[in-house]
Amino acid sequence: MALKYxxxxxxxxxxxxxxxxxGGFSIDQLMELAGLSVAQAITKIYDKSKYPHVLIxxxxxxxxxxxxxxxxxxxxxxxxxxxxxxxxxxxxLYQRLIIQCDNLNIPFTNNLxxxxxxxxxxxxxxxxxxxxxxxxxxEVRAPFDQVIQMLKxxxxxxxxxxxxxxxxxxxxxxxxxxxxPAMLISLTSPKLCAKQYNGIHFLGGRFVPPKLEKKYDLQxxxxxxxxxxxxxxxxxxxxx
Amino acid sequence: MALKYxxxxxxxxxxxxxxxxxGGFSIDQLMELAGLSVAQAITKIYDKSKYPHVLIxxxxxxxxxxxxxxxxxxxxxxxxxxxxxxxxxxxxLYQRLIIQCDNLNIPFTNNLxxxxxxxxxxxxxxxxxxxxxxxxxxEVRAPFDQVIQMLKxxxxxxxxxxxxxxxxxxxxxxxxxxxxPAMLISLTSPKLCAKQYNGIHFLGGRFVPPKLEKKYDLQxxxxxxxxxxxxxxxxxxxxx
Numbered sequence: 001m002a003l004k005y006x007x008x009x010x011x012x013x014x015x016x017x018x019x020x021x022x023g024g025f026s027i028d029q030l031m032e033l034a035g036l037s038v039a040q041a042i043t044k045i046y047d048k049s050k051y052p053h054v055l056i057x058x059x060x061x062x063x064x065x066x067x068x069x070x071x072x073x074x075x076x077x078x079x080x081x082x083x084x085x086x087x088x089x090x091x092x093l094y095q096r097l098i099i100q101c102d103n104l105n106i107p108f109t110n111n112l113x114x115x116x117x118x119x120x121x122x123x124x125x126x127x128x129x130x131x132x133x134x135x136x137x138x139e140v141r142a143p144f145d146q147v148i149q150m151l152k153x154x155x156x157x158x159x160x161x162x163x164x165x166x167x168x169x170x171x172x173x174x175x176x177x178x179x180x181p182a183m184l185i186s187l188t189s190p191k192l193c194a195k196q197y198n199g200i201h202f203l204g205g206r207f208v209p210p211k212l213e214k215k216y217d218l219q220x221x222x223x224x225x226x227x228x229x230x231x232x233x234x235x236x237x238x239x240x
Numbered sequence: 241m242a243l244k245y246x247x248x249x250x251x252x253x254x255x256x257x258x259x260x261x262x263g264g265f266s267i268d269q270l271m272e273l274a275g276l277s278v279a280q281a282i283t284k285i286y287d288k289s290k291y292p293h294v295l296i297x298x299x300x301x302x303x304x305x306x307x308x309x310x311x312x313x314x315x316x317x318x319x320x321x322x323x324x325x326x327x328x329x330x331x332x333l334y335q336r337l338i339i340q341c342d343n344l345n346i347p348f349t350n351n352l353x354x355x356x357x358x359x360x361x362x363x364x365x366x367x368x369x370x371x372x373x374x375x376x377x378x379e380v381r382a383p384f385d386q387v388i389q390m391l392k393x394x395x396x397x398x399x400x401x402x403x404x405x406x407x408x409x410x411x412x413x414x415x416x417x418x419x420x421p422a423m424l425i426s427l428t429s430p431k432l433c434a435k436q437y438n439g440i441h442f443l444g445g446r447f448v449p450p451k452l453e454k455k456y457d458l459q460x461x462x463x464x465x466x467x468x469x470x471x472x473x474x475x476x477x478x479x480x
Contacts, residue, residue: 099264
């Protein structure tokens, strides 16, 4: 079985279809399941006894929202999350996700440099795929240029959600500005850039209807048990 | 450690607080997590190889919504769900939950009697706690009077969500109209009626902030791993 790697356009089409009237999903639902799958994937590789302090770096888009949900579930799983969220999105959903983290007393930090020193693991929830304006297109604007640079320099393991930030969705780290994360958690189906990626690779998003899978020939792997994620490290190395 | 059993009033207060502006949760989020926890609990007791055909009986309120979400996750877990939903709620959330099940080709049946003959397991998602008008108050209106009667007569195992339908939330099966399910999946915290219950008992709803738990002295058990449910059968038998 070969994995299918999505173009940016197809990834966007599938997301839009899931959240269309015909798909029926709300963004609240999909983000909840995406964030939960990220948190669950983390537990499978980075045990909370060795990596208790998780720093979640959130960008302004949906990738950042997935990060906020993951932070909440990681808290419930016994980790000690900390959130760096320099450009907070004002809409109602994101404000609610922030409140949910506040209610767990998850700290929001303004000082990335200091916080990195006190962390065991970083989650990169900065840039994803859904909105083209947040994808990498040759330049990363402040403050995220510095954020990406700091993540490039850290020796901590980084787990990226869906797409390593500052990578081109299809061509990977072509600018050289990006970093290569220790772990990648693809959502729904891996994107083309993941063909360039040889690290620990999980897939999350156990909600794709078989008819959508068939329509786009996604060839999704079978998730085990009740897990919301599956380790596709070996499957994805078959591409090499 | 002793479990806390909630009055109807306190259960309502906690639900409202979670979904208030201060709590920050949307009903989409909480219903998604509730339904997922129900589906996961089912897998722990009723293996899909022995109990593939699950009939989910949904009522008109939130309990029915939890059932629709559970049906979807059970499908993804490899079961063959079938839904009986005689009084479909017209609001947008419920219409979307129906579409999500339709997109998985989960059949909606009109004939409960026939469908029971082809099922291995029943999920009782008829009446819950949240809206008082759906709680049992001495009479169950059509068509649910007959539905409850049929569930009372079936020899199939029944798993009830939150409260066995037609039980009084606090006093249990005082009218005698209700049935005793083989399994009860309490959400957030068990309700007072669960003190009368001696079967398989799970708790779901791993989203209660510690400060809310403390405020109402809920004494929730520690959920294992990344599970969204915990088996409290032994804990709850300590009440006897």
